Amino acid sequence: MSTQKVAAWSHAEEFVTPGEHVEEAGRRGEELGAPAVGNGVGSVLQTLAAATGAKAVMEIGTGAGASGLWLLGGMPADGILTTIDLETEHQRAAREAFAAAGFAHQRTRVIAGRALEVLPRMTDGAYDLVVVDADKQEYPDYLAQATRLLRRGGTLVMTWSDKESDPASRDPETRTLREVGRTIRDQGRFIVSLLPVGEGLLVAVKR
């Protein structure tokens, strides 16, 4: 890759500056071992939430709440973020982050549990936007759940990995991502793009 391309990518990552609460949630996420999305991915989440007017957002992988704050920043004032994480400590940090940033508690539903145990209880077609940033080995199952949960025209976002594009990477997680990417691209149920932001961000609209 040319140095100009690398510089352009770095510039895009820093183009939108996060607010203090996102920065604090990012620091907390690092401490807790739940790395937050970077500014590039975060600003895309915020923009997508705004562009789609997403009132009902489902997030899988709350962490310490940085991505949730980006999403809430783009959602309409009556939008509700439902976010799932299996670690109670991460959830506590996220709740604190949402409150510190001034979001009323009715705007967020922070649900404790394994995503694949919680998601089947959620209503079909009830979500405008589903954001996946949890266990990559489970992405095929998250895809099945997200397809069910999204309304027609709803948007699916999945954080990706740099390794997916490297043919030399053949670990199970990377293979799983490749399979999920192929499924979304080829099955015809979504209009899809893989954005070169952060470690990649798959964005797909349900037909």
Ligand SMILES: C[S@@+](CC[C@H](N)C(=O)[O-])C[C@H]1O[C@@H](n2cnc3c(N)ncnc32)[C@H](O)[C@@H]1O
């Ligand atoms: C990369 S961190 C999420 C960071 C967050 N999206 C942010 O940007 O601040 C991944 C999170 O997924 C959670 N997680 C991992 N496997 C999970 C599962 N099976 N069900 C629910 N949460 C899970 C972890 O506890 C962790 O908090």
